[in-house]
Amino acid sequence: MRKSVNNQDQWAKVLSELEEEYAKLQSYDKTIIEHLGDVRNIKVLDYGAGPAVLADLLQNLGAQVKVYDISKEMREIAVEKLGRAAVIDRVNSIPKNYFDIILCNLVVCIVAEEEVYQIIKNLRSKIASNGKIYIGFCNPKIYDIKESNLDYRFPIGEDYSCNHDYKKVKKEGNYEIIERHRSIEWYTKVMEDAGLEVSDVFFTPEYELKGFKIRDFIIFELTK
Ligand SMILES: C[S@@+](CC[C@H](N)C(=O)[O-])C[C@H]1O[C@@H](n2cnc3c(N)ncnc32)[C@H](O)[C@@H]1O
Structure with a gap:
């Protein structure tokens, strides 16, 4: 039977699948790594790091990496x-005003709204005054597309501006998740209300599938 992740505390069920997502690695992690450039001796926090695939790559590139994830x-x-x-085992143990770079990849698009507010507030408190936060998630602009290179998607016909949940089946790993669709404008407001400035917005590379032009992920660069 296909595994199903309906809640933020269920991600450990697909731990081994997350470790073997090569297409996602080529799309998301590669884009982030290229954007960051030289990370030697840079203090990096990966918040919601999952099985630490990106953190491991960054550590091997010379970054001073710390990770936090809600899942034991x-x-x-x-x-x-x-x-x-x-x-780092507890969010309160993450040092404040400390990191040069904080990454929060594919976390805010799977948690409830209140958790998004809390996570963004936490990230702001942990970044150094001249540091940069990267928050990336599934591109809200493709919320109504039924298939991408990464997923089979089950849009429910809601408008782009309306926050709503829908189902995705990951092609790699063949597990099912609930995606929380929220518009780019909604996220931008939450970030700005938390006292962060959007310094850049970029996407993973575009490709075409079944006549649709697709960029799977959006990444916000933020400063405080
Ligand atoms: C889709 S996985 C992404 C993992 C990794 N960042 C990546 O890009 O592959 C989501 C991760 O977020 C973690 N998570 C969910 N809610 C969280 C929260 N409130 N704080 C920290 N981590 C959280 C889950 O345990 C899971 O490991």
Whole structure:
């Protein structure tokens, strides 16, 4: 039977699938790594790091990486990959005003609205005054597309401006998730209300599938 992730505390069910998402790695993680450039000796926090795939790559590129994830199972895998000292167990233990770069990849599009507010507030408190936060998630502009290279998607016919949930089946791993659609404008307002400035917005590379032009992910660069 196909695995189903309906809630933020269920991601450990697909831990091994997340570790083997090569198409997502080529799209999302590659875009972020290229954008960051030279990360040697840069203090990086990956917030909601999952099984620490990107964190591991960045550590190998010379960054001083710390990770936090709400899931104990994800943190245990991260300890195996990065070492005990790199993994932070509690959000309150993450140092404040400290990191040069904070990444929060594919987390805000799977949690409830109240959690989005809280996560963005947390990220703001942890970034150094001249640091940059990157918050990336599934591109809201393709919310009504039925298939991408990464997913089969089940849009429910709601408008772009209306926050709503819909189902996706991941092609890699063949598991099912609930995606929280919110417009780019909604996210921008939440970020600005939290005291962050949007310094850049970019997307993963465009490709064409069944006549649709698709960019899978959007990434916000933010400063405080
Ligand atoms: C889709 S996975 C993304 C993992 C990784 N960032 C990536 O890009 O592959 C979402 C992760 O967010 C974590 N998560 C969900 N809610 C969270 C929260 N409130 N705080 C921190 N992590 C959270 C989950 O445990 C899961 O590991």
